Amino acid sequence: MAPPSPDPGRDAVPDGGARFAVSSFGLAEMAACGARLRTAVAGAPSVDAAARAVADFFQDNLGDGRGASAWHQVHVLLAHAPDAAREGLRLTEVHPEAAGPRAAERNGDRAADQRLLERLRAWAAATGDDPAAPDCEVLVLPPDGGREDADEPAPTDSGTGTLVLGGPLLPGAAFAVALVTRHQPPADLAEFFGPLAHGVRLALLSADGASPAAETRAARALVACTDAVVARHAAHLRATVAELRSAGAELRRSREELRQRGKELREEAAVVELLQEVGSTLAAELDLDTLVQHAVDAATRLSGAAFGAFFYNVLGETGESYLLYVLSGVDRSAFERFPMPRNTQVFEPTFRGLGVVRSDDITADSRYGHNAPHRGMPRGHLPVRSYLAVPVVFRGTVLGGFFFGHSDPARFTERHERLVTGVASQTAVALQNAQTYRHEREAAMELQRHLLPRLPGVDGIASTSRYLPAAHNRGAGGDWVDLIPLPDGEVALVVGDVMGKGVKAAAVMGQLRTACRAYARLGLAPSEVLEQLSVLVDDIAPGHITTCVYAVLNRERSRLRMAMAGHLPPALRAPEGGVRFLDDEIGPPLGVGRRRYPEQEAELLPGARLLLYTDGLVERRGRHIDEGLRLLRELLAGPVGEIEADCDSWIDALAAGRQDDDIALLYLYRPEDPSRRAVAVARDYPPVSGAVPAARDLVSRTLREWGLSHLADDLTLITDEMVANAVRHARTPLRVEVRRSGDRVVLEVTDSSTEEPRLFVSPPGEFGHRGIFLVDAIATRWGTRAIDGGKVVWAEVKTS
Incomplete structure (x- = not known):
């Protein structure tokens, strides 16, 4: 095992000990150095030997921390009164650079030594001339030795500074130790050398044969001096500890303040981020529906409310205003059983846009509880004490209002009010934009529907069509489809797409559709129709690229003749289920001058299906058109049934409501024989609970007449749920239609609401939202489609 490392502040000395570093001299060094001093001097046979031992001790045991002695010279002075039986002043000197013995005696400059002793007041104490002189004293002298006359010789050789300690020994005798250093001693070194001065005095007295009483006095003086030094430093330490404690307490307070401030800054950062998110989202x-829900969710978080609501006004198709609401923080079922709020004294300022209402306790507010029948909150209402309401106003028109509640009082502050008011301002602009967009979109769709013809019924053909505008475009589009019965019993099939958006694209589309119907009735061949349309596009809309498919179906011969102008090819499903795209001959788009467009023929046998469509059905951002065509082929090759349900299912699978372009399609089915043609029964009902059993009875009776009684249980259960949903949520007159087509039975419920049912899986213990879940479990397929003035919810089951 390696020996322990020496103290880095001490240097080794010849006797195996360690030097005390003057630069780090403290209480511990003071005590240890004093003990070693007494040991070094103990047993000296004479005072002169003791003086030499003291000189050697200071020279050998105090270092500069770099391996050398701390002192350049050490002088010990012993002074006796003139009447003493001694020689007077004597000097014991240790000089490291001097040759010869380390300690030598010489008679020094008695005048200089006398002045040194007087400076210490040691001689005055020894002679009794100054009763107030201390027993021992320590001085730090400047480089000139502290002489009053710089021309007089110094008691020591030159050096940077001198540490002098000394005091009286016996009456008429004194001592002094001069420690000359190359480096200025630390300022506080004199304090720690005070006990050493007393130690030197005690050692010299012991060697000089002083009386026990004198030694006792010297020992007491040593103890008193040591205690005084320790007491001063203990007081200093206590003061330091107190300061540290105070600083620690202040640090803890500062740390707590920093932690609290950090928390506040994080909260502020979260608020700023939320406000930025709200602003960007609302813009x-x-x-x-998405906008108002996001707005109330954000405002509820910003206000710290237990729950929040946003009541807002919308205009129906007839221009009638409806008050709707969304909730945040609670389930909608918590308020479904309550009526819409009226302009009571509490609600009126908000609904009229008169200003913000903030109350620490709304139940104690003078405006509360004045209106019948509830005289306050209805029974079962969530508890509200803190109340905050902020109107949403756009250019003087009240669009709605935010309402927030909390069961504890005084939860909403002025800051919450400012934050929610800011959200309300952003919401007002966004709400106006959204409502304007909705009106424009509805107007564009209405324009499109009026420009698109209703498909006529054609014997031997089941047909349907769809038009869906792009999900994020408010302009009318240029897509169209048409089915044109021809005088010779043939049927013309058309699908086209005028590139671009807006009224101009819709106007070009309308002119082309009208022209195409005229050319078709003239009996022109498909290639000739496209040739004429290309010239027309050059004339009425130069630069507008237009694609089109024109086909003529001869039902008696099951022959389909067609020509394509830059359009995606129709998809044909054979009676046995195989699918192919009719892409043998494709000509250039319309509007490139008079061109000849090649024709191709295909068989459309009984049992076959044909789909004509625009590129919006298969093309989508992030998905290549070839991938869309592959998916379409797979859907057509899969199970098929009633054509309306097929269309809805395929559109949902390919677009899922996120189409980047308009979608238009024309879908035909040739029944295999007349016995498989669709038959249907329909009835209209008022939106009352009695409609449910009446519709169930209609469906059950119809199935018995068709010989399908084994389907009655399933279809009557589906009827219950679909009709009950229409009565409960749409609250408008409804129509129930049950239709048989081939091996499928389709049930349709039509109402005037645009709100679509959604599939919910209710948690255990709740029985709401189970209706559509049951429909989804029983039906082969189900879905919804939008129509003029409402929607159709349909469900399909197989007959076997």
């Missing part, structure tokens, strides 16, 4: 969002 970009055009869907009204």
